[in-house]
Amino acid sequence: MSHANAVLTPRTRLRLARLIIHDGWTCAAAAKMFMVSPRTAAKWASRYRTEGPAGMADRTSRPRTSPTRTPPVVVRRIVALRWRHRLGPVQIAGRLGVPASTVHAVLVRCRINRLSRIDRATGEPLRRYEHDHPGSLIHVDVTKFGNIPDGGGWRYVGQQQGDRNKATTALRTGRTDRGNPRIGTAFVHTVIDDHSRVAYAEICADEKAATAIGVLRRAGAWFADRGITVERVLSDNGSAYRSHAWAQACAELGIKHKRTRPYRPQTNGKIERFHRTLGDGWAYARFYDSTEQRNAALPGWLHFYNHHRAHSALGGQPPITRLTNLPGHHS
Template sequence: MSHANAALTPRARLRLAKLIVEEHWSATVAAKMFMTSPPTARKWAVRFRVEGAAGMLDRSSRPRSMPTKTPPELVKRIVKARWRRRLGPAQIAAELGLPTSTVHAVLVRARINRLSHIDRVTGEPIRRYEHPHPGSMIHVDVTKFGSIPDGGGWRFVGKQQGDKHKATTALRTGRTSKGHPNIGTAFVHTVIDDYSRVAYAEICADEKAVTAIGVLERAAAWFADRGVTVERVLSDNGSAYRSYAWRDACTLLGVRHKRTRPYRPQTNGKIERFHRTLADGWAYARFYGSESERRAALPAWLHTYNHHRHHSAVGAAPISRLNNLPGHHT
């Protein structure tokens, strides 16, 4: 496709060249008719004589040779220094005797100019993936938030007042253990669709297998109501997801279960990132006078996240990707 400022399209070039070659117009007259220069008209005429209509198409502007191009072996040394030793462009340039700008350009082409693009464990570039359609893969996990005492937690009322509220709430609920107040933990079971980033979450009393199975069944039904069939589920290696009960539940649902590699939370990184968004946008976003008040706010926040919040990876609200499911337009 011609660039935005091209005076002639491939079709116009062909007409121009035919006027000169086949109808024997002069290059000056033909160029005037197409509002271009005579040298340009002659160029297209020559290409038409040699290559025919195929010669009217755009060619790559890449030069045939690049004498100053960084040699491949030197590129490998730059990349290796970045991967293995986390050196910056200035340090690599000083070590190899190269300009810093050259090293930086190589790192940009290799997409490792930022250390955040490199896996800390392996030193390899982070490989991002996305499954092809909604339901192809869902991620499941559990995140924990300490319950909020009546009157508000320490994040908003201060440590001293927060401890008083915690002690008072523990006495009221009878959860003081060995003199230490314990007001409980909110176990938030989360499910997120890999393709659309649409999220489902429930607050439960524990993270046992039977609880996780119940969440999976309800999440699968929730997605089914929106036209999404869950095919695979990805989890970490928690005890609930390693149980036979979980395996049997996945079999009954017709879902293929896959677990992440041990000590590799990056594999389940999309739901880990969602947990951070959940904490910032809901759990600790504002003052809550009690745990029940915070729990009551979760459904509204999830609706905003799915339907109205712009997701940087999607480029729109996550729910927008459920409007183009496989088979909808066939």
């Protein structure tokens, strides 16, 4: 690829060389016409004479040999220290006796100069993936939020007032167990499309297989209304997703089921990250006077997330923009 400020492109070089070789122009005359030096014109004419049109292409400026390049054995030791011990350039330089600038250059070249690109658990480079079209894979999971007592929870009213509100609400709902007030848990079943990050969520009373299957069916219909045909579903190894009923429901819907490797939540990382966004943006974002008030706010927040919230993994665009030919998706 030619330099952005290059005077001659491969096509222009060919025109210049042909004027000199075929039309008998002098190098000085051709150089004046194309506003380059006679030496440059002579170079392209000579290359055209020996190599033909193929010689007009750009060539790498990399030298044939690099005597001062970091030896491969040192590169391997730098990478090993980075992966296994997550050391910075200065610490690695101190151990290996090489300049920190050299270590940094090696880390940049190997694309491990940022620790965010290295898996904390294994030390291996992160392997990110994204399916190429909506519906190719959806992630499903369940996240839990404690219900909010009447009058607000401890996060906003303080621990003492929160405990009193909890006791009052438990007494009203009849959930006091041996003097221990219980106000229940909200099980939020979440579904997110791998390619577009468009999300669907429901608040349920449990995380049993029948409930998860109902969410999957309704989510599939919701995605279908938006032109998405679900092909695969990825879940963790929860009991609901290991049940025969779940496998049968996936078969009926024509969906291939995949499960993550045990103790590797990173495999389902997109929905795990969505849960954090869900908590920060909806569950704990503001004061709620009751669980019902928080539940009522979920549909509005989901619309904001899908249609208006800028997503860093999508170049600052909301998820809905990845669904093509969808009328009114900017509303």
